Structure formats: C-alpha cells, structure tokens
Amino acid sequence: MADLYALDLAFDLVEATPDAVLAELRHRMAPGGILASRGPAARIGGMLVGEFAPATRPGWALTARQEVHEEELPDLEDLLLLLAPYIRRPGPVGRIRHYEHESPDLLVLREGRVVQVALDPR
Numbered sequence: 001m002a003d004l005y006a007l008d009l010a011f012d013l014v015e016a017t018p019d020a021v022l023a024e025l026r027h028r029m030a031p032g033g034i035l036a037s038r039g040p041a042a043r044i045g046g047m048l049v050g051e052f053a054p055a056t057r058p059g060w061a062l063t064a065r066q067e068v069h070e071e072e073l074p075d076l077e078d079l080l081l082l083l084a085p086y087i088r089r090p091g092p093v094g095r096i097r098h099y100e101h102e103s104p105d106l107l108v109l110r111e112g113r114v115v116q117v118a119l120d121p122r
Contacts, residue, residue, distance in 0.1 A: 002099070003070030006044040009035075009094035009107070015058035017086040022060065024082060025052060034075045035064045043067060043099050059088060068096070080107070080114040087114075 013022075029035045029050050037048040044067050055061040068076060080093075087093060090109045096116065097104035103120035 002043065004043050004099045005068045005070070005073070006041075006097045006099055006104070007064070007066045007068045007076065007094065008096075008104075009062060009064045011062055011093040011109075012055050012057075012088040013060040013062065013083065013086045014088055015060075017060060021082055021086060025062070025079070028075075028079055029064075034068065034072055034079065035066055037066055041065075041067055067099075084109060084112055084114050 027033055029052055035050045038050065039048060040046075041048050046065065048066055050064040050066065052060065052062050087109050090111075092106050093109050093114060094107040095104035096107060101120075106117045106119060107114050108117050
C-alpha cells in the first residue's frame with residue numbers, strides 16, 4: 001500500500017499577506033515544491049493543478065490539486081501553518097484523502113489553525 005494522498009486546496013488570502021509569505025507560497029508552487037505538479041495524476045485520477053493569482057477582491061486566490069506522499073505531509077503542515085493567519089475567513093479550505101479511501105478528511109480553518117476533520121471514522 002502506497003502512502004499517497006489526494007490533496008485539494010481552495011481559499012483566498014487577505015490583501016495584507018506579507019510579501020515573505022507570498023514568496024514562500026510561490027516557492028512551494030515552483031518546480032520541486034509540494035504544490036508544483038501539473039498534468040495527469042499518477043494514482044488519484046484527474047489532473048494535478050496549482051494556480052495562485054490576485055483575487056477578484058483585494059487579496060490572493062489559491063487553488064491546488066496534488067498527489068502528496070506521506071513524507072511530504074510535514075511540509076504541507078508547515079505551509080498551512082504559515083498561511084493560516086492570512087486565510088480570508090474561517091471554514092473549509094480543502095480536503096485530503098488517502099488514495100485508497102473513499103472519504104476525504106476536511107481541512108478547516110479554526111481559531112487561526114488549519115485542522116483535519118474526519119468525515120468517516122475508519
């Protein structure tokens with residue numbers, strides 16, 4: 001069994017997001033970064049994407065769909081910890097699912113942190 005996860009993120013960052021945080025996000029979306037893959041997914045089906053651009057209202061919009069290996073999960077946690085204070089509003093920001101499971105866990109912004117909430121107890 002491979003330790004591979006389907007990751008989906010979609011949220012806005014506020015206009016006041018520091019340049020250093022935006023630079024780190026851009027770095028994570030560049031080749032070799034955790035949000036860098038593009039094209040057909042190897043195991044989870046569909047396409048791997050990552051887009052980051054100015055939002056329609058002041059701030060930034062991020063959408064990403066990636067295959068993440070278990071050893072990359074600490075990098076993902078670090079990135080979400082960095083971004084959490086600048087996510088526009090509390091609530092769902094994405095989901096993560098082991099590629100062999102049917103149900104994802106939600107990634108939810110609560111009290112300034114992104115937490116993983118299981119939808120289906122395993």
